[in-house]
Amino acid sequence: MSIWELFVKSFVEDGGYKEVLRGLAVTLVTAICALIIGIILGTIVAFTQIAKGKGPILRFFKGFFKVYVSIFRGTPIAVQLLFIYFVIFPAIGLGLMKAEIVGLIIFGLNSGAYVSEIMRGGILSVDKGQSEAGRALGLNNTQTMLKIVVPQAVKNVIPTIGNEFISLLKETSVLSFIGVMDLTKAFREIGSANYEYTIPYLILAISYLVLVFIASGIVKLIERRMRASDNR
Amino acid sequence: MIIAKNIYKSFGKVSVLNGISCEIKKGEKVVIIGPSGSGKSTFLRCMNLLETPTNGEIWFDDKLINEVDPYLHDDLIEKSNTCKKLIQSNIDTESALLKIKEEKLLKKYEGKEFRLAVKEFTKANHIDINFARRKVGMVFQHFNLFNNLTVLQNLTLAPVQLKIKTKEQAEEKAMALLKRIGLEEKANAYPSTLSGGQKQRIAIIRALAMEPDVMLFDEPTSALDPEMVGEVLELMKDLANEGMTMVVVTHEMGFAKEVASRILFMDGGVIKEENSPKEFFSNPKDLRLKEFLSKVL
Numbered sequence: 259m260s261i262w263e264l265f266v267k268s269f270v271e272d273g274g275y276k277e278v279l280r281g282l283a284v285t286l287v288t289a290i291c292a293l294i295i296g297i298i299l300g301t302i303v304a305f306t307q308i309a310k311g312k313g314p315i316l317r318f319f320k321g322f323f324k325v326y327v328s329i330f331r332g333t334p335i336a337v338q339l340l341f342i343y344f345v346i347f348p349a350i351g352l353g354l355m356k357a358e359i360v361g362l363i364i365f366g367l368n369s370g371a372y373v374s375e376i377m378r379g380g381i382l383s384v385d386k387g388q389s390e391a392g393r394a395l396g397l398n399n400t401q402t403m404l405k406i407v408v409p410q411a412v413k414n415v416i417p418t419i420g421n422e423f424i425s426l427l428k429e430t431s432v433l434s435f436i437g438v439m440d441l442t443k444a445f446r447e448i449g450s451a452n453y454e455y456t457i458p459y460l461i462l463a464i465s466y467l468v469l470v471f472i473a474s475g476i477v478k479l480i481e482r483r484m485r486a487s488d489n490r
Numbered sequence: 491m492i493i494a495k496n497i498y499k500s501f502g503k504v505s506v507l508n509g510i511s512c513e514i515k516k517g518e519k520v521v522i523i524g525p526s527g528s529g530k531s532t533f534l535r536c537m538n539l540l541e542t543p544t545n546g547e548i549w550f551d552d553k554l555i556n557e558v559d560p561y562l563h564d565d566l567i568e569k570s571n572t573c574k575k576l577i578q579s580n581i582d583t584e585s586a587l588l589k590i591k592e593e594k595l596l597k598k599y600e601g602k603e604f605r606l607a608v609k610e611f612t613k614a615n616h617i618d619i620n621f622a623r624r625k626v627g628m629v630f631q632h633f634n635l636f637n638n639l640t641v642l643q644n645l646t647l648a649p650v651q652l653k654i655k656t657k658e659q660a661e662e663k664a665m666a667l668l669k670r671i672g673l674e675e676k677a678n679a680y681p682s683t684l685s686g687g688q689k690q691r692i693a694i695i696r697a698l699a700m701e702p703d704v705m706l707f708d709e710p711t712s713a714l715d716p717e718m719v720g721e722v723l724e725l726m727k728d729l730a731n732e733g734m735t736m737v738v739v740t741h742e743m744g745f746a747k748e749v750a751s752r753i754l755f756m757d758g759g760v761i762k763e764e765n766s767p768k769e770f771f772s773n774p775k776d777l778r779l780k781e782f783l784s785k786v787l
Binding site for chain 1: 538621623624626627635637638639647651693696697700
């Protein structure tokens with residue numbers, strides 16, 4: 259049998275395509291949910307870091323988030339997966355949690371660390387005069403943030419958030435470290451069925467390429483929509 | 491209307507304002523001029539607390555808007571531990587007060603009595619800055635129109651958010667103001683599509699939409715193309731003629747001559763000279779002012 263026939267056999271006849279579809283779903287769901295968690299978490303972290311004031315509670319959270327961001331940005335995602343799934347979760351009695359869920363949470367935490375920096379940059383990139391004008395009219399800090407600064411910051415960060423999503427999409431390929439059947443693992447299984455990896459891995463690479471291509475198209479679309487309000 | 495008492499401001503080690511006192515009365519048009527770096531913009535920004543003075547007090551309509559500066563109140567100093575100690579060591583009250591003020595002897599903690607007195611004074615006189623700012627309009631050098639909002643939204647945001655007007659009332663007022671400056675057709679445009687002169691005139695009416703008692707102008711024409719300076723100055727003159735209380739930091743000597751009821755000359759963070767426009771230009775006394783005028787006129 260040629261390598262192509264071998265691939266077709268395990269992909270179609272042995273039902274490999276089912277695994278691949280499931281893997282694709284896991285990859286997409288993990289990336290999307292991680293981004294959502296990341297945006298929520300990152301926004302909270304960013305606002306805490308920017309907030310002025312010297313209260314002990316605020317200071318505690320600032321310090322806590324600083325440690326969180328440096329840990330998650332300072333270690334590889336694969337190490338985070340291994341350590342949290344095999345060491346921390348069992349230690350706190352969550353050892354039986356499904357690997358898919360754990361993976362999703364860890365990717366969310368990881369993304370939150372990066373998004374917090376993106377958000378912080380986005381908020382700081384809005385000209386100081388904008389918030390001064392708001393404050394000078396008598397609006398309080400929260401009103402100024404919500405009505406003036408954040409809408410402009412969001413517009414500024416969309417391209418970078420898009421990039422974050424694309425890297426998440428690719429990084430989920432290490433989910434198999436904790437035994438999750440994602441797109442990468444699904445193709446690896448097909449290959450190892452008869453020790454012929456050429457075609458499976460080629461198609462795997464093409465799949466990621468297509469996914470990223472689609473994702474960046476969507477980001478561009480959103481970006482253009484946002485810009486439209488600039489020159490009305 | 492606005493009283494500044496002995497204002498000091500420093501950014502880190504750089505001191506920008508070195509003891510400024512001045513009163514802006516209702517209906518006055520006060521123009522502040524001076525070389526760059528003289529602290530005139532910083533002083534203006536202290537008036538609505540965009541900059542917090544390091545020392546000194548700002549009063550708006552007989553209400554204190556920043557923190558109490560105990561050095562300005564003898565009765566507060568007298569309650570401090572430092573003062574009590576000095577008096578115990580046989581110094582009379584008057585010279586004790588003088589010594590404390592001159593050598594800035596008050597410490598962070600000066601005893602319960604002092605703390606209570608400061609608290610009580612604050613309670614009796616202080617108002618929240620956000621309330622004061624509703625009545626103090628501000629116009630910036632770089633316009634600072636809200637880029638994410640249309641012209642109309644720029645004008646109605648604050649009155650509606652602060653529940654001073656309903657949306658309909660605010661829009662009606664905004665359209666009337668736009669009509670006044672002949673820019674009704676720009677109501678739904680975004681600021682990025684406007685010229686500098688248009689932006690600044692809209693920034694002025696944005697402040698007017700709050701129906702302020704006093705307007706602060708921070709070099710309102712410095713960022714404009716020369717041919718757009720006129721339209722902005724015209725609008726400001728109109729406002730002046732209507733009796734608006736105005737404080738204007740500017741380099742426009744013609745405007746100062748024509749509109750000001752009083753001119754302040756600042757240099758090195760202090761007011762060097764203060765006079766009516768006529769005296770100010772024809773008979774300047776301060777040496778630095780003479781030199782400055784000889785260069786700009």
